[in-house]
Amino acid sequence: MKVIPGPLPGLLLIEPKRHGDARGWFSESWNRARLADAGLTTHFVQDNESFSRHAGTVRGLHFQAPPHAQAKLVRAVAGAIRDVVVDIRRASPGFGQWAAFRLSAENGRQLFVPEGFLHGFVTETDATLVQYKCSAPYAAAAEGAVRFDDSRLGIDWGLPPGRAILSPRDAAATPWADFVTPF
Incomplete structure (x- = not known):
């Protein structure tokens, strides 16, 4: 397994080794x-799956506030996503900065997202299945969201304006200017 530090403190891109032959491949995920x-000692307690029928589906930007904050290990099992994170740790030199990574079934990459980040993704293909491990169980009272397309964040989602498929919750998410970080 190859572990590559990301552009913001704490982010890790993980590239599991694939062993292939004429039948396909095997990988230890x-x-x-x-x-x-490699320095990743997070204890994961929950696995989640997210299936999106159509390319252009945006899920995020989400977080869970302490004491229910979650670190995540994200991968695309089928299809492909543009995975986006925003550092919301007040004391971090990366506060308010974002990074994006292409995760696909084809490239097998995984992204480790520590606590203190907004997290979201946009599907690049139809029939995309995303799996992620979480370090804390879901807690509805601790959940929060920031508007994915807020111009102050300036995130490149790789989508034409107005083409995102959103849940009502994500469409009504808090603007960045009104967001108060709990981290």
């Missing part, structure tokens, strides 16, 4: 001991 050797 999670190994606690190997990742601990």
Whole structure:
């Protein structure tokens, strides 16, 4: 497994090794001991799956506030996503900055997102299945969201304006100017 530091403090891009032959390939997607050797010692307690029927589906930008904050390990099992994170840790040199990564079934990459980040993604293909591990269980009272297309964040989602498929909750998310970070 190759572990690559991301552009913001704490982000890690993980590239599991694939062993292939004429039948296809095999990959070890999670190994606690190997990742601990690389410095990733987060204890995951919940696995989630998200299926999106259509390309252009945006999920996010979401977070859970302390004491229910979540670190995540995200991967696309089918299809492809543009995975986006925003650092919302007040004391971080990356506060308010975003980064994006292409995660696909084809490239097998995974993104480790520590606590203190907004997280979201846009599907690049139809029939996209995303899996992610979380370090804390879901807690409805701790959830929050920031508007994905807020101009103050300036995130490049790779979508033409007005083409995002959103849930009502994400469409009504808090603007960045009104957001008060709990981190």
